[in-house]
Structures are given as C-alpha cells and as structure tokens.
Amino acid sequence: MSTPSKTFITPEQYLEIERKAEFKSEYYQGEMFAMAGAGIPHIRLVGNLFAGLHQQLRSRPCSVFSNDMRVFVALTGLYTYPDVVAVCGELQVLDTQKDTLLNPSLIAEVLSPSTEAYDRGRKFEQYQSIESFQEYLLMASDRMHIDLYTRQADGRWLRASASRPDDSIELASIGCRITLADLYEKVNLTEIASPQP
Numbered sequence: 001m002s003t004p005s006k007t008f009i010t011p012e013q014y015l016e017i018e019r020k021a022e023f024k025s026e027y028y029q030g031e032m033f034a035m036a037g038a039g040i041p042h043i044r045l046v047g048n049l050f051a052g053l054h055q056q057l058r059s060r061p062c063s064v065f066s067n068d069m070r071v072f073v074a075l076t077g078l079y080t081y082p083d084v085v086a087v088c089g090e091l092q093v094l095d096t097q098k099d100t101l102l103n104p105s106l107i108a109e110v111l112s113p114s115t116e117a118y119d120r121g122r123k124f125e126q127y128q129s130i131e132s133f134q135e136y137l138l139m140a141s142d143r144m145h146i147d148l149y150t151r152q153a154d155g156r157w158l159r160a161s162a163s164r165p166d167d168s169i170e171l172a173s174i175g176c177r178i179t180l181a182d183l184y185e186k187v188n189l190t191e192i193a194s195p196q197p
Contacts, residue, residue: 075129134173
C-alpha cells in the first residue's frame, strides 16, 4: 500500500491562494498550515498590547500591526502571522500588495500549550535571521508572565522576565513601555475557549 505524496507549492502559489482565502495560513518549505482560532485570553492580550503600543506610537514615524500583517523570513522562506509586530521607520514590504512585512523591529507572540515550544524554539530561531528584528515578546495566556528577548550588540539575546501587575516592560526598539497590569487588563486567566459547534 502506498502512502499519498504531499503536494508542495511555491511561495508565489501560496501568496496567490492566501490573498483570496477566507482564513489565514502560514507557509514553510512548500506547505501551507492553517492557523487555529484563538481563545478570549489570547485575543485580549493581543488587543491590549496593540492598543497600548498604538497609543504611544501615534505621533511618531512608527507602525504597529495586529495578527493580520504577514511577516516574511527571507533566509528560511517562512511566511507567518505574529500576534503583534511593530516597526519604527520606513516599512519594507514584499511587493505592491503591501501585506507582507520584511523589517519588523518588535515581534510579540501569545503563548498557548500547542504553540509554546515552537514559538520559543524553531520560530524564534527563524525570526533571529531578520536583520531588523531587535525584540521578541512572549506573553503567557495561562498566567501573568512575560519574557522579553533583546538582541545585544554581539548578536546574543538577553532575556528579561516579569510576572507582577506593577512590573513594566521597556520595548527599546520602538521606544515604548507597558505595565503588566495594562497588558493583562480584563484577561481571565482561568477562561477556557469553548469548543465550536
């Protein structure tokens, strides 16, 4: 009995399909991967971070995007949708569609049990190949806790963690500061996403 062979697509085919799709998919090494839906704590964390950064960046030449802005990792060929991404300075985009960012300064991901290992491991490794990328913010969705990785001058990454409401995080790459109390506002850490009918 033979096993069905996988059908691989080119990056160009992926972008053509993705730009017409009703739901988002990531792309890596010839394959598309549908993205799972998010629960309320995840959605609120993304919203709170986006709102806090947007307010601070309004009068500056910076941009912040929530999870609809695709990011392309040129060295590895990964197309992905970070939860929040920010850039100070001119946006560099893949093509005239202007829906794929090439030069993020800050990338933020909300961790879930199904994605935490990937977000901390292989995905972070791939993000590190982006020259403009300076800070990586990981937000726990099951407890109040963040890890912020900052690129050092020698290329190493320094981790800082915070887990109290009055702790604040300084996002030097975009000149912003946010407290954990604001980040976790209205986030019910015991809330579990209900299965869809």
